[in-house]
Protein backbone atom coordinates (compact mmCIF):
# COMPACT_ATOMS: atom_id res chain seq x y z
CA UNK A 1 0.00 0.00 0.00
CA UNK A 2 1.38 3.43 -0.99
CA UNK A 3 1.00 5.02 2.45
CA UNK A 4 3.19 2.29 4.00
CA UNK A 5 5.89 2.83 1.35
CA UNK A 6 5.77 6.63 1.76
CA UNK A 7 5.87 6.40 5.53
CA UNK A 8 8.77 3.91 5.37
CA UNK A 9 10.65 6.41 3.17
CA UNK A 10 10.06 9.23 5.70
CA UNK A 11 11.09 6.96 8.60
CA UNK A 12 14.35 6.18 6.74
CA UNK A 13 15.00 9.91 6.18
CA UNK A 14 14.48 10.61 9.88
CA UNK A 15 17.60 8.54 10.68
CA UNK A 16 19.70 11.59 9.79
CA UNK A 17 17.39 14.19 11.38
CA UNK A 18 17.81 16.25 14.52
CA UNK A 19 16.02 14.50 17.45
CA UNK A 20 14.94 17.95 18.67
CA UNK A 21 13.00 18.50 15.45
CA UNK A 22 11.49 15.09 14.78
CA UNK A 23 9.50 12.69 16.99
CA UNK A 24 10.80 9.69 15.01
CA UNK A 25 14.42 10.88 15.21
CA UNK A 26 13.94 11.33 18.98
CA UNK A 27 12.75 7.70 19.25
CA UNK A 28 15.79 6.46 17.26
CA UNK A 29 18.04 8.52 19.56
CA UNK A 30 16.47 6.94 22.66
CA UNK A 31 17.04 3.48 21.17
CA UNK A 32 15.37 0.08 20.88
CA UNK A 33 13.94 -0.10 24.41
CA UNK A 34 12.11 3.23 23.97
CA UNK A 35 10.58 2.03 20.69
CA UNK A 36 9.53 -1.28 22.27
CA UNK A 37 8.01 0.60 25.22
CA UNK A 38 5.86 2.66 22.82
CA UNK A 39 4.72 -0.52 21.05
CA UNK A 40 3.74 -2.05 24.41
CA UNK A 41 1.81 1.10 25.39
CA UNK A 42 0.00 1.34 22.06
CA UNK A 43 -0.89 -2.37 22.18
CA UNK A 44 -2.35 -1.89 25.68
CA UNK A 45 -4.30 1.18 24.54
CA UNK A 46 -5.65 -0.83 21.60
CA UNK A 47 -6.84 -3.57 23.96
CA UNK A 48 -8.54 -0.98 26.22
CA UNK A 49 -10.26 0.69 23.24
CA UNK A 50 -11.56 -2.68 22.06
CA UNK A 51 -12.79 -3.62 25.55
CA UNK A 52 -14.64 -0.26 25.65
CA UNK A 53 -16.20 -1.07 22.26
CA UNK A 54 -15.13 2.34 20.99
CA UNK A 55 -14.70 1.95 17.20
CA UNK A 56 -13.11 5.38 16.58
CA UNK A 57 -10.62 4.81 19.39
CA UNK A 58 -9.78 1.31 18.11
CA UNK A 59 -8.89 2.75 14.69
CA UNK A 60 -6.85 5.56 16.30
CA UNK A 61 -4.92 3.22 18.61
CA UNK A 62 -4.26 0.61 15.90
CA UNK A 63 -2.86 3.44 13.75
CA UNK A 64 -0.53 4.36 16.64
CA UNK A 65 0.42 0.68 17.03
CA UNK A 66 1.11 0.19 13.30
CA UNK A 67 3.06 3.46 13.19
CA UNK A 68 5.35 2.47 16.06
CA UNK A 69 5.74 -1.02 14.56
CA UNK A 70 6.93 0.66 11.34
CA UNK A 71 9.42 2.69 13.40
CA UNK A 72 10.69 -0.60 14.87
CA UNK A 73 11.05 -2.15 11.40
CA UNK A 74 13.02 0.88 10.16
CA UNK A 75 15.21 0.87 13.28
CA UNK A 76 16.01 -2.82 12.64
CA UNK A 77 16.78 -2.21 8.95
CA UNK A 78 13.60 -3.98 7.84
CA UNK A 79 10.87 -2.81 5.49
CA UNK A 80 7.06 -3.10 5.58
CA UNK A 81 7.35 -4.90 2.22
CA UNK A 82 8.90 -7.84 4.08
CA UNK A 83 5.89 -8.07 6.41
CA UNK A 84 3.48 -7.71 3.48
CA UNK A 85 5.38 -10.47 1.65
CA UNK A 86 5.03 -12.74 4.71
CA UNK A 87 1.28 -12.05 4.90
CA UNK A 88 1.01 -12.65 1.16
CA UNK A 89 2.88 -15.95 1.55
CA UNK A 90 0.49 -17.07 4.32
CA UNK A 91 -2.54 -15.97 2.31
CA UNK A 92 -1.19 -17.96 -0.64
CA UNK A 93 -0.72 -21.02 1.58
CA UNK A 94 -4.18 -20.79 3.14
CA UNK A 95 -5.60 -20.25 -0.35
CA UNK A 96 -4.00 -23.54 -1.41
CA UNK A 97 -5.38 -25.30 1.68
CA UNK A 98 -8.85 -23.96 0.94
CA UNK A 99 -8.58 -25.12 -2.67
CA UNK A 100 -7.36 -28.57 -1.54
CA UNK A 101 -10.27 -28.79 0.93
CA UNK A 102 -12.74 -27.88 -1.78
CA UNK A 103 -11.41 -30.48 -4.24
CA UNK A 104 -11.39 -33.18 -1.50
CA UNK A 105 -15.01 -32.37 -0.64
CA UNK A 106 -16.12 -32.34 -4.28
CA UNK A 107 -14.04 -35.42 -5.19
Ligand SMILES: N=c1c2ncn([C@@H]3O[C@H](COP(=O)(O)OP(=O)(O)OP(=O)(O)O)[C@@H](O)[C@H]3O)c2ncn1[C@@H]1O[C@H](COP(=O)(O)O)[C@@H](O)[C@H]1O
Nearest residue numbers: 007010011014021022023024025026038041063064067068
Ligand atom coordinates in the same frame (compact mmCIF):
# COMPACT_ATOMS: atom_id res chain seq x y z
N1 LIG B 1 2.14 8.78 11.91
C1 LIG B 1 2.79 9.38 12.78
C2 LIG B 1 2.45 9.28 14.17
N2 LIG B 1 1.49 8.59 14.82
C3 LIG B 1 1.66 8.85 16.11
N3 LIG B 1 2.70 9.70 16.31
C4 LIG B 1 3.23 10.22 17.57
O1 LIG B 1 3.31 9.15 18.47
C5 LIG B 1 3.09 9.59 19.77
C6 LIG B 1 2.00 8.72 20.36
O2 LIG B 1 2.27 8.63 21.65
P1 LIG B 1 1.10 8.76 22.73
O3 LIG B 1 -0.20 8.37 22.15
O4 LIG B 1 1.57 7.97 23.89
O5 LIG B 1 1.07 10.30 22.99
P2 LIG B 1 2.10 11.15 23.82
O6 LIG B 1 1.74 10.99 25.26
O7 LIG B 1 2.04 12.54 23.24
O8 LIG B 1 3.52 10.47 23.48
P3 LIG B 1 4.82 10.42 24.38
O9 LIG B 1 5.23 11.87 24.65
O10 LIG B 1 4.47 9.64 25.62
O11 LIG B 1 5.82 9.69 23.50
C7 LIG B 1 2.64 11.06 19.70
O12 LIG B 1 3.72 11.90 20.03
C8 LIG B 1 2.27 11.22 18.24
O13 LIG B 1 2.54 12.52 17.75
C9 LIG B 1 3.22 9.97 15.13
N4 LIG B 1 4.30 10.75 14.77
C10 LIG B 1 4.61 10.82 13.45
N5 LIG B 1 3.90 10.16 12.46
C11 LIG B 1 4.32 10.21 11.04
O14 LIG B 1 5.73 10.21 11.00
C12 LIG B 1 6.20 11.27 10.19
C13 LIG B 1 7.50 11.81 10.74
O15 LIG B 1 7.27 12.37 12.02
P4 LIG B 1 8.38 13.34 12.67
O16 LIG B 1 9.56 12.50 12.93
O17 LIG B 1 7.75 13.89 13.93
O18 LIG B 1 8.65 14.42 11.66
C14 LIG B 1 5.06 12.31 10.21
O19 LIG B 1 5.07 13.05 9.03
C15 LIG B 1 3.83 11.45 10.31
O20 LIG B 1 3.44 11.06 9.00
